[in-house]
Structure formats: structure tokens, C-alpha cells
Amino acid sequence: MVITTRRTVLRPWQPAEADRLHDILRRPEVTGWLGDARPATREQVEDMIARHLEDDGIPVCLAIVPTGAPAPAGSVMVDRLSHGDPQLGWYLHPDAQGNGWATEAAAAMLDYAVGTGAPRVWAGMWPHNRGSAAICRRIGMVDLGRREDPWYGTVEYPLARHFCVWQPDAEHPLDVLDRLNAEATLPHTTEEPPVGPDGWTYPGPP
Numbered sequence: 622m623v624i625t626t627r628r629t630v631l632r633p634w635q636p637a638e639a640d641r642l643h644d645i646l647r648r649p650e651v652t653g654w655l656g657d658a659r660p661a662t663r664e665q666v667e668d669m670i671a672r673h674l675e676d677d678g679i680p681v682c683l684a685i686v687p688t689g690a691p692a693p694a695g696s697v698m699v700d701r702l703s704h705g706d707p708q709l710g711w712y713l714h715p716d717a718q719g720n721g722w723a724t725e726a727a728a729a730m731l732d733y734a735v736g737t738g739a740p741r742v743w744a745g746m747w748p749h750n751r752g753s754a755a756i757c758r759r760i761g762m763v764d765l766g767r768r769e770d771p772w773y774g775t776v777e778y779p780l781a782r783h784f785c786v787w788q789p790d791a792e793h794p795l796d797v798l799d800r801l802n803a804e805a806t807l808p809h810t811t812e813e814p815p816v817g818p819d820g821w822t823y824p825g826p827p
């Protein structure tokens with residue numbers, strides 16, 4: 622699967638790019654913000670690339686390759702939440718941030734996910750992840766605010782900031798959240814959430 626945007630190409634990571642992907646996913650300052658918070662080993666990265674080479678729908682994880690760049694800037698992805706709706710995600714190497722590439726890739730992935738006919742497309746993040754929240758706003762997703770998270774919430778850290786776009790005739794995302802939260806049993810965790818930009822800590826701003 623390949624998507625072309627104005628300044629990037631989104632395509633599968635290649636085995637020869639394992640060092641670059643590992644140089645992103647070995648960093649706690651990147652992985653601390655992701656659902657699977659532990660930095661990845663080189664072997665795990667190789668497995669990921671082999672797996673993602675076969676992605677052709679949802680889930681799909683693509684490298685973001687800016688025009689003329691020597692290496693991918695990061696990844697943009699779409700997977701499925703436990704109740705079936707697609708969810709977007711992204712991360713960049715620290716040396717590639719601040720160019721708008723994540724926003725451009727996220728917009729294209731949102732178009733793709735909406736184009737599958739899904740009733741809703743979500744993005745969720747730690748409530749103090751201001752960079753990701755800014756991307757969601759720039760690409761036109763609706764901010765549902767800081768709410769209990771039925772998918773990734775834990776007893777210690779139950780909250781996430783959710784963004785969504787939805788079809789006019791779909792069940793409203795806040796009703797979906799209420800329904801799923803009423804059924805959810807949150808697990809315990811001892812993992813600390815990361816400290817955000819400017820030293821902001823969980824749960825961050827309202």
C-alpha cells in the first residue's frame with residue numbers, strides 16, 4: 622500500500638531501514654507516548670517490518686518518507702479498537718519533528734480510514750500529549766476532551782484525550798464511549814506516564 626501526499630510518500634518500511642526504525646523505537650521519549658510504552662529491541666523492529674510488509678488494509682503501518690529525505694521520518698498507522706472502529710496513530714524521529722510531516726501523513730491516513738466507510742475514526746492519546754492533540758486539530762478531528770478510556774485506561778491512569786470524526790448517521794462517539802466505559806474493567810498498571818513537553822505531567826490540561 623502506497624499513499625502520496627504533497628511532500629511525502631507513505632509506504633511500508635523496508636528491511637534495510639531497520640536501523641532507522643530502531644533508532645526511533647529505542648527512545649523512551651517516543652515510546653513513552655505510545656500504547657505499548659516499552660522501547661523496542663532491534664529484533665522486535667525487524668519482526669515489525671516483516672509483519673508490516675504484508676499490511677494491505679487495516680491494520681496498516683506505513684513509513685513517512687519526505688521528498689528528498691535520506692530516511693523515513695517516522696510512521697503513520699491505522700488499526701482497530703476492540704469494538705471495531707479504526708484508530709489513527711503516528712510517531713516521528715526527534716530529528717524529523719517540526720516540519721509538519723506528521724500532520725500531512727495523518728491527514729492522508731484519516732482520508733484513507735474515512736474512505737473505508739467506517740462509521741467513526743478515532744485518535745487517542747495521553748491527556749498531556751499536546752503535539753498529538755495539535756495534529757488532530759489541524760486535520761479536522763473533533764476534540765472529545767479528557768475522558769475515561771475503555772481501551773487503554775488503567776486503574777492508575779484511567780484518562781485519555783479522544784478525537785473522532787464520524788458519519789452523520791453513526792452512533793455518536795460520546796455515546797459509544799459511555800457504553801464501552803460502562804462495560805469496561807480497567808486493569809492495574811504500575812507504569813508511570815511520560816512527562817510531556819514543557820514538563821507537563823499526567824493528566825495535563827483539561
Ligand SMILES: CC(C)(COP(=O)(O)OP(=O)(O)OC[C@H]1O[C@@H](n2cnc3c(N)ncnc32)[C@H](O)[C@@H]1OP(=O)(O)O)[C@@H](O)C(=O)NCCC(=O)NCCS
Pocket residue numbers: 650651652654655710711712713714717718719720721722723724725745746747750752753755756
Ligand atoms: C506527536 C509528534 C508526531 C508530533 O511531531 P511534529 O513534527 O511536531 O508534528 P507536525 O507534523 O504537526 O509538525 C508540527 C510542526 O511543523 C510545522 N509545520 C506544519 N506544516 C508545515 C509545513 N508545511 N512546512 C514546514 N513546517 C510545517 C508546524 O508549524 C509545527 O511547528 P510548531 O510545533 O512550532 O507549531 C511527535 O512529537 C512524536 O513523534 N511524539 C512521540 C510519539 C507520539 O506522541 N505519538 C502519538 C501517540 S498518541
